[in-house]
Amino acid sequence: MKNTKNLWWGLIFLILLSPLGLILPELVKSGPAWGEWSLEEIEKMVGFIPQGLKKLADLWPAPLPEYNLKGMEGKGLIHSSLGYILSGFLGVCVVVGVMLLLGKCLGKKDLP
Amino acid sequence: MHIPDGYLGPQTYGVLYGVMVPLWAIASRIVRRTLHQRQVPFLALGAAFSFVVMMFNIPIPGGSTGHAVGGVLVAILVGPWAALIAVSIALVIQALLFGDGGITAIAANCFNIALVMPMSGYWMYRLISSGATPTSRRRWIAAAIGGYIGLNLAALTTAVMFGLQPLLSKGPDGRPLYFPYPLEVAVPAMAFQHLLLFGVIEAAVTGLLVIYFQRTEPSILEPAGG
Numbered sequence: 115m116k117n118t119k120n121l122w123w124g125l126i127f128l129i130l131l132s133p134l135g136l137i138l139p140e141l142v143k144s145g146p147a148w149g150e151w152s153l154e155e156i157e158k159m160v161g162f163i164p165q166g167l168k169k170l171a172d173l174w175p176a177p178l179p180e181y182n183l184k185g186m187e188g189k190g191l192i193h194s195s196l197g198y199i200l201s202g203f204l205g206v207c208v209v210v211g212v213m214l215l216l217g218k219c220l221g222k223k224d225l226p
Numbered sequence: 227m228h229i230p231d232g233y234l235g236p237q238t239y240g241v242l243y244g245v246m247v248p249l250w251a252i253a254s255r256i257v258r259r260t261l262h263q264r265q266v267p268f269l270a271l272g273a274a275f276s277f278v279v280m281m282f283n284i285p286i287p288g289g290s291t292g293h294a295v296g297g298v299l300v301a302i303l304v305g306p307w308a309a310l311i312a313v314s315i316a317l318v319i320q321a322l323l324f325g326d327g328g329i330t331a332i333a334a335n336c337f338n339i340a341l342v343m344p345m346s347g348y349w350m351y352r353l354i355s356s357g358a359t360p361t362s363r364r365r366w367i368a369a370a371i372g373g374y375i376g377l378n379l380a381a382l383t384t385a386v387m388f389g390l391q392p393l394l395s396k397g398p399d400g401r402p403l404y405f406p407y408p409l410e411v412a413v414p415a416m417a418f419q420h421l422l423l424f425g426v427i428e429a430a431v432t433g434l435l436v437i438y439f440q441r442t443e444p445s446i447l448e449p450a451g452g
């Protein structure tokens with residue numbers, strides 16, 4: 115691969131577009147993905163909350179749930195879109211950082 | 227397709243950690259042998275691309291949502307074992323930072339999305355495109371079909387994990403302890419959405435990006451690059 119510059123720009127462009135993944139489902143009133151329901155949604159669907167599921171559901175307090183920043187959620191689509199973009203940038207930075215580090219350890223030295 | 231915490235019982239997610247840990251180790255060994263330093267930024271791009279693609283929730287009006295993964299594209303560009311590592315990293319960050327997918331289910335989600343999808347899609351691509359030159363039409367068609375097959379198989383293994391739960395664990399009252407719907411509900415529901423919509427999006431994303439690479443950097447599509 116000679117030049118990855120355009121691909122990095124493409125990635126940034128995708129992050130800026132990512133709120134579409136938030137806005138479109140809102141516009142057509144779609145719910146969560148199949149099999150990714152909240153406890154309340156499960157109770158509504160099957161009439162009870164499975165006990166084991168309830169115990170494990172809140173095991174992990176993710177710092178940025180639903181790709182949103184604290185104080186940016188529930189204030190309308192503009193705020194949540196901004197939070198989504200910032201979450202996207204943050205996530206991409208962490209993923210790229212971890213991958214570069216891992217790649218340094220795993221990749222073999224190139225011959226000159 | 228990101229299984230949350232609590233949807234799978236310990237005997238399921240435990241077994242999947244048991245399956246994935248050796249596979250991650252094998253992938254690291256293979257990547258250590260085959261990956262060149264100059265390919266590393268590309269691998270990072272692949273992981274980041276997959277991370278972002280999964281943020282594009284595609285709605286079924288009035289129904290549920292789903293998304294593409296980009297896992298087969300990453301496998302076509304860097305090989306399926308490197309893709310296993312790249313997509314796994316994206317999934318781990320999604321679970322830890324954003325609560326997308328449970329932490330007990332990290333191995334299960336990596337099995338479906340980072341293993342089943344890139345491996346099956348990549349080999350489908352190799353099969354259909356064998357002997358085709360990097361810039362030929364058969365290449366991007368093979369990639370699109372690979373993306374479609376890969377995402378659908380991942381949806382299927384996810385649905386099977388879900389649907390097994392009521393069989394594996396019941397409370398004293400006879401009710402399911404974890405995911406409540408049986409196989410005959412989970413499999414058709416997941417298959418239907420992915421066969422008709424999300425798989426088609428995955429095919430388009432994979433095919434279009436392979437066309438992009440055919441025009442800008444066809445050497446990356448050489449079989450040796452796999």
